[in-house]
Amino acid sequence: MNNNIIELKGVSKRFGNYQALTEASISIKNGEFITLLGPSGCGKTTLLRLISGFEKPDTGRIFIDGRDVTDLPPEKRHLNMVFQSYALFPHMTVYENVAFGLRCKKTAETEIQKRVLDVLRMVKLDQLAERKPNQLSGGQQQRVAIARAVVNEPIVLLLDEPLSALDYNLRKNMQIELKQLQRRLGITFIFVTHDQEEALSMSDRVAVMNEGYIEQLGTPKDVYEEPTNLYVAEFIGETNIFNTEILEIRDNKLMVEVEGKRFAFNNKKDLAEKQQIHVVIRPEDITVWGENEITHEESKNMLPGDVEQVIYKGSTVELIVRLPSGKKIAAAEFFNEDDEKLDYHITEKVWIDWVPGWEVILPHEETI
Amino acid sequence: MKKQSSSFKIFSLSTVWLWLCVFALIPIILTLTTSFLTPDSNSIVKLIPTISNYLELFNPGYLRILLQSLYLATSCTLVCLFIGYPFAFIIARSQHQHKSLLLLLVIIPFWTSSLIRTYAIMAILKAKGILNTVLLAAGIIHDPLQILYSNTAILIGCVYDLLPFMILPLYANIEKLNQEYLEAARDLGANWFTTFFKIVIPLTIPGIIAGSVLVFLPAMTMFYVPVLLGGAKNLLIGNLIEHQFLTANNWPLGTAISVVITLLMGIFIIIYWRHSKEDDRESLT
Numbered sequence: 001m002n003n004n005i006i007e008l009k010g011v012s013k014r015f016g017n018y019q020a021l022t023e024a025s026i027s028i029k030n031g032e033f034i035t036l037l038g039p040s041g042c043g044k045t046t047l048l049r050l051i052s053g054f055e056k057p058d059t060g061r062i063f064i065d066g067r068d069v070t071d072l073p074p075e076k077r078h079l080n081m082v083f084q085s086y087a088l089f090p091h092m093t094v095y096e097n098v099a100f101g102l103r104c105k106k107t108a109e110t111e112i113q114k115r116v117l118d119v120l121r122m123v124k125l126d127q128l129a130e131r132k133p134n135q136l137s138g139g140q141q142q143r144v145a146i147a148r149a150v151v152n153e154p155i156v157l158l159l160d161e162p163l164s165a166l167d168y169n170l171r172k173n174m175q176i177e178l179k180q181l182q183r184r185l186g187i188t189f190i191f192v193t194h195d196q197e198e199a200l201s202m203s204d205r206v207a208v209m210n211e212g213y214i215e216q217l218g219t220p221k222d223v224y225e226e227p228t229n230l231y232v233a234e235f236i237g238e239t240n241i242f243n244t245e246i247l248e249i250r251d252n253k254l255m256v257e258v259e260g261k262r263f264a265f266n267n268k269k270d271l272a273e274k275q276q277i278h279v280v281i282r283p284e285d286i287t288v289w290g291e292n293e294i295t296h297e298e299s300k301n302m303l304p305g306d307v308e309q310v311i312y313k314g315s316t317v318e319l320i321v322r323l324p325s326g327k328k329i330a331a332a333e334f335f336n337e338d339d340e341k342l343d344y345h346i347t348e349k350v351w352i353d354w355v356p357g358w359e360v361i362l363p364h365e366e367t368i
Numbered sequence: 369m370k371k372q373s374s375s376f377k378i379f380s381l382s383t384v385w386l387w388l389c390v391f392a393l394i395p396i397i398l399t400l401t402t403s404f405l406t407p408d409s410n411s412i413v414k415l416i417p418t419i420s421n422y423l424e425l426f427n428p429g430y431l432r433i434l435l436q437s438l439y440l441a442t443s444c445t446l447v448c449l450f451i452g453y454p455f456a457f458i459i460a461r462s463q464h465q466h467k468s469l470l471l472l473l474v475i476i477p478f479w480t481s482s483l484i485r486t487y488a489i490m491a492i493l494k495a496k497g498i499l500n501t502v503l504l505a506a507g508i509i510h511d512p513l514q515i516l517y518s519n520t521a522i523l524i525g526c527v528y529d530l531l532p533f534m535i536l537p538l539y540a541n542i543e544k545l546n547q548e549y550l551e552a553a554r555d556l557g558a559n560w561f562t563t564f565f566k567i568v569i570p571l572t573i574p575g576i577i578a579g580s581v582l583v584f585l586p587a588m589t590m591f592y593v594p595v596l597l598g599g600a601k602n603l604l605i606g607n608l609i610e611h612q613f614l615t616a617n618n619w620p621l622g623t624a625i626s627v628v629i630t631l632l633m634g635i636f637i638i639i640y641w642r643h644s645k646e647d648d649r650e651s652l653t
Contacts, residue, residue, distance in 0.1 A: 054551055075557045087548035091570045100566075101556035152556065 004063075005030040005156055005188050006051060011060030013046050020046040022212040023060070028156075033182050033189045037199040038209035038235070044192045045160060047209070051190065052158050053077050065155060075104075080149035081158040084165070086141050088133035094120070094144050095129040101152040119151040122181075139170045146181070156188040163198065175202055196236050200224060208232045230365045233280045240286070240329050242279040243364070249273050254361065259303050259323050265361055276364030285358045286331040288319055288344070289351040302351040305329065307344045319344055321352055403623040412619050421624035430608070430625075437605040440519070441587035444526040445534075448583045449576065451527070452534035456575075457568075459535075460542040471539070474532050482529045486596050489525050490516060493597070517599035525593040533582040541575025542568075577640055585633050605629060 006028040013021040021043040028034050036044035049055040050062060053074035062070045069077050080101070088097050095116055102112045120126040123143040133141055142162060149157055159178075163171045179202050182189045193199055199206050200220040207217045208231075216223050216232045227233035230241070247255045253264040254271060258279055271277060289302065308328065309320035319331045331352060344350070403421055408414040424430075459470045477485060492498045493516040500512040515521050549571065553563040569576075591606030603611075605625065612622030 052555065054554075074551070074554045075559065079555075081552075081555045083548045083552055085546065085548055087546065087552035089549060089552070089567060089571075100553070100558070104557040104559075104562060148556070 003030050004028060005032075005065055006190070007063040008047075008051070009061045009063070011047075011050060011057045011062060013043075013050060013055060013057050019212050021050070021057075024212075024214055025060075026207060026214060026217060028188060028190065030155075031186055031188055033179070033191065033202060033204045035191045035193060035199040035203040035206045036209055037193060037196060037206050039194055041211075042209040043212040044194075044207075044209050046212075048081075048158050048160055048190060048192050051156075052079060052081050078154055079156045079158055080152050080154040081160065082145045082149050082162045084161045086133075086145040086162075088141055088144055088148070090133055093130050093132055094125060094136070097133065097144055098148045098151050101148065105152075115151055119147045122184075123147045138166050139174065142166065142174060146178075150181075150185060150187075154187065156190060157182075157185075159189060159191045161192050161194070163193070164195075171198075178202065200236070208235060210235070225360075227280070227360060227362070230278055230280075230362055233278075233360065233362065238283050238330055240281045240283065242281075242327075243276070244279060245276045246271060246273055259325055259327065261301065261303060263301075264356075265359060266357060267361075269361065269363070271361065271363065278362045278364065280360040280362060281354055281358070283318070283330040283332040284316075284334070285354045286329065286352050287354060288321065288331050288333055289353070290344075291349050291351070294351055299351050302353040303329075304349065304351055307346055307348045307350055310344050310346060317344070321350060399623045399626060402620055403627050405620050407618045407620045409617055412617075418620075421620045422628075424621060425624060425628060433603055433605060433608055436603075437588050440522060440526065440604060441584050443523055444530060444587040445580050445584045447523065447527045448531050448534040449580065452531055452538055452579060453576075455531075456535045456538035456542055460539050460545075474535050478532060483592055485529065486525055486593055489521075489528060490596055493521055493524065516597065519598065521597040522594050522604075525597040526587050526590060529590070529593065530583045530587060533586070534579040537578040537582065538572065538575040541572045541578075545571055574644070577644075581637065581640065584636070588633070589629065 004027045006026075008024055008026045011021060011024045012019075024043075024047060026047075036047055038044045046055060050057055051064075053069070053072060053076075057070065060070075061068055064077060064079065089100065092100070098116045098119060099112050102115060107115075117126060117129070120129055123146060125140060125143055125147065128136065128140065133144065136144065142165075145162065146157075162178075163174050166174060175198060178189070178191075191199075191202065200223075203220055205218060206220055206223050208215045208223055210231050216228045218226075223232055224236055227236065233239050233241070242258045244256055244258055247257060249255065249267065249272075250264075252267050254267050254277075256263050256265055256277070256279065265279070289298075294302070303323055305321040305323045307319055308322045311318040315335060317333045317335075319333065321329045321331060323329060329352060402413060404417050404419065405413040406416040406418050406420075455474075459467060459474075462470060490497075494500075495512045495514065495516065497516070499515070500509075503509045504512065515524070545568070549567055550563055553567045558566070589606040589609070591604070591610045594604045594607055609622050609625050609629075612618045612625065
C-alpha cells in the first residue's frame with residue numbers, strides 16, 4: 001500500500017458547455033497541507049467538490065485511503081468540509097452546530113458532550129457554546145465551522161476559501177492558527193484559495209490551476225523558483241519576462257540575446273538551437289546599480305535603463321526601470337547595512353543585472 | 369430645488385394618508401360605530417347605542433358556527449401546507465427556465481375570478497360531473513360519489529382557491545435558503561430525512577407561518593364557497609355575516625361579528641409578530 005490518502009486518476013468534469021476540469025490526476029499524501037491555487041473559474045472548487053462528493057466526475061476515478069469512492073455520496077465519505085460562507089446552521093447554537101455530525105452518527109450523548117467541548121476548547125470557543133452563529137464575529141464563526149468539521153475526526157479536511165471573508169489582519173492570524181491546527185491534528189488539509197501569498201506561506205505543496213488544468217504541482221519553493229510554464233510564473237509573484245530565441249548552444253550553454261546584450265544561460269530543459277524562449281526573472285533577483293557604482297567594464301554585462309518609478313515600502317524599495325527598447329522592468333531592492341545607496345530618483349540612469357543562473361528559461365508559448 | 373422636493377414629499381405623503389383615511393380608517397370607524405347601534409328594519413340602524421349585538425354573539429348557535437369555521441380554516445391551512453410545501457420545494461429547486469413556467473402555472477388561475485373557478489369545481493364534483501364520469505367510465509366506482517354539497521366539497525374548494533397563497537411565500541423562503549446549509553448537513557453525514565426535518569423545515573418556518581396566515585384568514589370568511597359547494601346547510605362565519613347584511617337586514621349584528629373576527633385575526637397576527645420580533649432581538653444581543 002502506498003500512503004496516498006487521496007488519489008485522483010484522470011478526473012474530468014463538464015457543466016453544460018463549460019469544461020470545469022480536464023483530466024486531473026493528483027496524489028495527496030497523508031498528513032499533507034495541500035493548496036489548490038488559481039483564479040476564479042480555474043476549477044479548484046470543482047476539484048474540491050469532486051473530492052467531497054458533491055459533484056460526480058464525468059470520467060476518471062477518485063480514491064480515498066485506497067478505496068474507490070467515485071460513486072459514494074458525500075455523507076458516506078470520511079471527509080469534512082469547511083464552506084466558504086461557513087454554512088453554520090443559524091437556528092442552532094454553537095454547541096448544536098458542532099454536535100450535529102456526531103448526532104447524525106447516533107453517537108452517545110455523553111460522548112458527544114465530551115468531544116464537542118474538547119474541540120470547542122481547542123478553538124477557544126468553549127465560553128460561547130450557547131450562542132447562535134449570528135451573535136459571533138466573522139473569526140469566531142470561522143472557528144465554529146472548523147470545529148464542526150474536525151469534531152467528526154475526518155481523515156481529510158477540505159477548506160473552500162475559508163479565509164476570504166475575513167479582513168487582512170484576522171486572515172493572517174487564522175492562517176497561523178490553521179497551520180498549527182493541522183500540525184496538531186496530523187490530518188490532511190486540502191485548502192482552496194486564490195491568494196498566492198496564502199498558498200505559499202501555508203502549504204506543503206501547491207497545485208497551481210488554470211482553466212481546468214493543474215499546471216504545476218510542487219512545493220511552494222518549486223512553483224516560485226522553478227515554474228514549469230509561463231502561466232505559473234506570471235500567476236505566482238511578480239515577474240519580468242523577456243521574449244527571445246536561442247542563437248546557438250555552446251558547451252551546453254544557451255547563447256541568448258536579451259535587449260541587445262549577449263548572455264550565456266544554463267540549459268536545464270534540453271532546449272534546441274533557434275528555439276523561441278522566455279527568460280523569466282523575479283524583481284527581487286534583479287540588482288540595480290547607480291552610474292558611478294560600477295566600472296565601464298562591469299557595465300558590459302548589464303542592461304542600461306532609466307528609473308521611472310520609485311515605491312518605498314519600508315523594508316524594500318520597488319523600482320520600475322525603463323529599458324532603451326521601452327520595456328519596463330520591475331526590481332525590488334532590500335535594505336541592508338552594508339548596502340550602497342538606495343535612494344533612487346526618477347529619470348536617474350541605472351544599470352541592472354542579476355546573479356547568473358537565477359533566471360528561469362521557458363519554451364515559447366503563445367501569450368494573449 | 370430643495371423646496372420643490374419638500375413639496376413633492378408633502379404631496380406624496382398626503383396622498384397616501386388620504387387614501388388610507390378614505391379606504392381604511394373611515395370604513396373601520398363606520399363598522400365599529402354600526403356594531404354599537406340598535407338594528408332597525410326600516411332605516412338600517414337606529415341611533416341608540418347598545419352592546420346587545422355583542423351579547424347576542426354568545427348564543428350557542430353562533431359559537432357553533434365560529435368553531436365550524438375555525439375547524440374548516442385550520443383543515444384548509446393544513447391541507448394547503450401539505451400540498452403546497454412539496455410543490456414550493458420542487459419549484460424552488462428546479463432549473464431556472466422551468467422555474468418561471470411553474471410559477472406562471474401557479475399564478476394563472478388568479479387571472480380568473482375565484483367565483484368562476486368555484487363554479488368550475490362544482491362542474492367537476494357534481495353527481496354527473498367530470499370526476500364521476502371519468503371514475504365510472506374507468507370502472508373504479510360503480511355508484512357516483514356524493515362529494516358536492518358536503519364539507520369535503522367546501523374543503524376542496526377552499527384549498528383550490530387559496531393554495532397559491534401558501535405556495536408563493538413558501539417558494540420565496542425556500543428559494544433564498546442557502547444551498548450550502550443542505551450541503552453542510554450532508555457533509556456532516558445527515559441523510560435526506562434528517563436534513564429535511566432538522567435543517568430545511570426550521571429554516572423555512574417564516575414562510576410556513578406567512579403562508580398559513582395568508583390561507584387561514586380568507587378561509588375563515590369565504591362565503592360563496594360554502595354556499596356553492598356546501599349547499600345552504602353548512603353555514604360558516606362568512607355566510608353568517610352575509611346573511612345579516614343581505615337577508616336579515618341586521619347590519620349592527622353583521623358588523624359586530626366582523627369586528628370580533630377582525631380582533632381574533634389581529635390577535636393571531638400580533639402573537640406571530642411578537643414571536644418573530646423576539647427571535648430578532650435574541651439574535652442581536
